[in-house]
Amino acid sequence: MRPSIQKSIPILLILTFVSAAMAAETADPVFRAMDDELARSMNRLVIEGMPSPYFLGYRVRDYQTITVSSRYGAMVESRPSHDRYLYIDLRVGDRTLDNSNYFSSWGSIWNSRDGVVEENSYQGLRHQLWYYTDAAYKNALETLARKKAYLQAHPVKEEVPDFSIEAPFALIAKPVALSVDQKQWETKLADAGKAFATHTSLEDWKMEYRAQAVNQWYVNSEGSRHLKGEIYQFLEISATTQADDGQRLTGFLRYVTRDGEEPPATPKLVADIQQMAGQLQEAAAAPALEEYVGPVLFTDWASAQFFSQLLADQLALSKKPLVANDRMSDMLPMGKLAGKIKRRVLPQFVSVTDEPRREDWNGIMLAGYQLADDEGVESQNITLVEDGRLQTLPVGRQPTDKIPKSNGHAHSTPYQMTVPGITNLIVTTSEPMKTDRMIEELKGLCKDQEIEYGLLVKRLEEPSLETQYRWVEQADGSKTLLTAPLTVYKVYAKDGRMEPIRGLEFDEVSVRTLRDIVALGKDQTAYNIMQPTIFQDAYYPASIVTPSILVEEMELKATTVHEPKPVAQNPYFH
Numbered sequence: 001m002r003p004s005i006q007k008s009i010p011i012l013l014i015l016t017f018v019s020a021a022m023a024a025e026t027a028d029p030v031f032r033a034m035d036d037e038l039a040r041s042m043n044r045l046v047i048e049g050m051p052s053p054y055f056l057g058y059r060v061r062d063y064q065t066i067t068v069s070s071r072y073g074a075m076v077e078s079r080p081s082h083d084r085y086l087y088i089d090l091r092v093g094d095r096t097l098d099n100s101n102y103f104s105s106w107g108s109i110w111n112s113r114d115g116v117v118e119e120n121s122y123q124g125l126r127h128q129l130w131y132y133t134d135a136a137y138k139n140a141l142e143t144l145a146r147k148k149a150y151l152q153a154h155p156v157k158e159e160v161p162d163f164s165i166e167a168p169f170a171l172i173a174k175p176v177a178l179s180v181d182q183k184q185w186e187t188k189l190a191d192a193g194k195a196f197a198t199h200t201s202l203e204d205w206k207m208e209y210r211a212q213a214v215n216q217w218y219v220n221s222e223g224s225r226h227l228k229g230e231i232y233q234f235l236e237i238s239a240t241t242q243a244d245d246g247q248r249l250t251g252f253l254r255y256v257t258r259d260g261e262e263p264p265a266t267p268k269l270v271a272d273i274q275q276m277a278g279q280l281q282e283a284a285a286a287p288a289l290e291e292y293v294g295p296v297l298f299t300d301w302a303s304a305q306f307f308s309q310l311l312a313d314q315l316a317l318s319k320k321p322l323v324a325n326d327r328m329s330d331m332l333p334m335g336k337l338a339g340k341i342k343r344r345v346l347p348q349f350v351s352v353t354d355e356p357r358r359e360d361w362n363g364i365m366l367a368g369y370q371l372a373d374d375e376g377v378e379s380q381n382i383t384l385v386e387d388g389r390l391q392t393l394p395v396g397r398q399p400t401d402k403i404p405k406s407n408g409h410a411h412s413t414p415y416q417m418t419v420p421g422i423t424n425l426i427v428t429t430s431e432p433m434k435t436d437r438m439i440e441e442l443k444g445l446c447k448d449q450e451i452e453y454g455l456l457v458k459r460l461e462e463p464s465l466e467t468q469y470r471w472v473e474q475a476d477g478s479k480t481l482l483t484a485p486l487t488v489y490k491v492y493a494k495d496g497r498m499e500p501i502r503g504l505e506f507d508e509v510s511v512r513t514l515r516d517i518v519a520l521g522k523d524q525t526a527y528n529i530m531q532p533t534i535f536q537d538a539y540y541p542a543s544i545v546t547p548s549i550l551v552e553e554m555e556l557k558a559t560t561v562h563e564p565k566p567v568a569q570n571p572y573f574h
Helices: 002-024 028-046 122-155 180-200 266-285 298-317 326-331 433-448 511-516
Strands: 057-072 073-090 113-115 170-172 203-222 225-243 249-257 291-298 351-356 382-386 424-429 451-458 485-492 498-501 502-505 519-522 523-534 539-547 548-556
Touching: 028 122, 028 203, 057 122, 057 180, 073 122, 073 180, 113 249, 122 180, 180 203, 180 266, 225 266, 249 266, 249 485, 249 523, 266 485, 266 498, 291 298, 298 424, 298 451, 298 511, 298 523, 298 539, 298 548, 326 498, 433 451, 433 485, 433 548, 485 502, 511 519, 511 548
Parallel strands: 170 225, 291 451, 424 539
Antiparallel strands: 057 073, 057 203, 073 113, 203 225, 225 249, 291 548, 351 382, 351 424, 451 485, 485 498, 502 548, 519 548, 523 539
């Protein structure tokens, strides 16, 4: 009898937990409205002669935000806001062929979200769910018809199902609320911004603080449901200047914290601003190089940016979208590593995991932590690269020919469709190298290649911040997979002395560059970042844990973007 008693205890505990969760949900008008309208839609939503939905998912995302921003020391904005949006995933057809992954117009690329009532009103939300579900159903029928017509004219070589089968997953957490002293942040930005006043060559600077409590309710017709909440604080500081030849240089500081962690206190913030502005002025006064071919050592923020752009960016969108217009394909680029599963993409001494279930790294709260993704699937820790070979991809519920199931890595940001992506990307090496040894390796490569110096890059340009200041457009032909170096130094092979330089951008960079890594450092550091998606100006919080990176050889060329300098002097300093 004893074994049967032992087995019954976990079952009782589970039943108790489930009963408590259901009772809490029953009292939640958001869940009640979603559940009731979902049940009615799955049972009754049908046009005679047309298929009814085979899957329906509702996601309500609530944003409570406080924004404080300043420019040139003056307050630009200080306000709270509250927004709530509904996202509907309604599918007709079946899992092998439904209305997803086909885009008939430019507008269909963007996510269809709808504003809903901001209070927890059962009747108000239920009405909007009914109204928007009706529109989503009609749109799904039209899209499926167009998709079938497209496939008749353009048959695919390999038929892969449109939607994966996943086990129901439930996660019910307590909603979070924002508790931020708005006035205190106005004072903090004003005090920290004074650090710019001594850097007289700057043309402009901006500071923006944003605190956000995000609560998400999710239910689907398979039985998955979650309520999850996160609190983030974002602090972005940028400053810009120009060299004598018109090259624009834009420095930045970016802090992303989660839950109880705070951005730096004012003294640390002032010190960081002084360092960033000083490096910016130093770069503007440095000589411009025309070209460079040789080894490059990436440290500090540049190491995280390197893996964000060359690895994480190239793992996304693993299945080619179907588009009515070939020009639309440029808006939906497939990751350049997506088709390389089981092939070597990094040196044998490098492995990479993505760990959404990991909360912190050496005491730093990781921004990508999550237990359920935006499709209601349980998030899984995965090994992306093992001993240099790509093992899998971060995926959602859209299967590929090699990955039939989701691993809980679907992300949705405002105005974009749900796409897969990294969460907490962790780069490790079996052969870590101390910092001084990395410098010696850089010098050794220079001697082997018979060149006078190598390059050390501490920071790359951040397009989302730099474009705020640009007066001229960057030519399409000058864009590569890796943004231009911002804080960069010559390291002389003979004596190791360092000199700042500027004027270069990467040339002929491809994912093949990852295989040219010859060493990784021992200085593994966590960076909370805003990871870009395939959509312009669409980002989400993520983390990259990486050491410094030494690449054997890279080519850089003179930058092609120069702007006329202001005619008159900056009145702020005169």
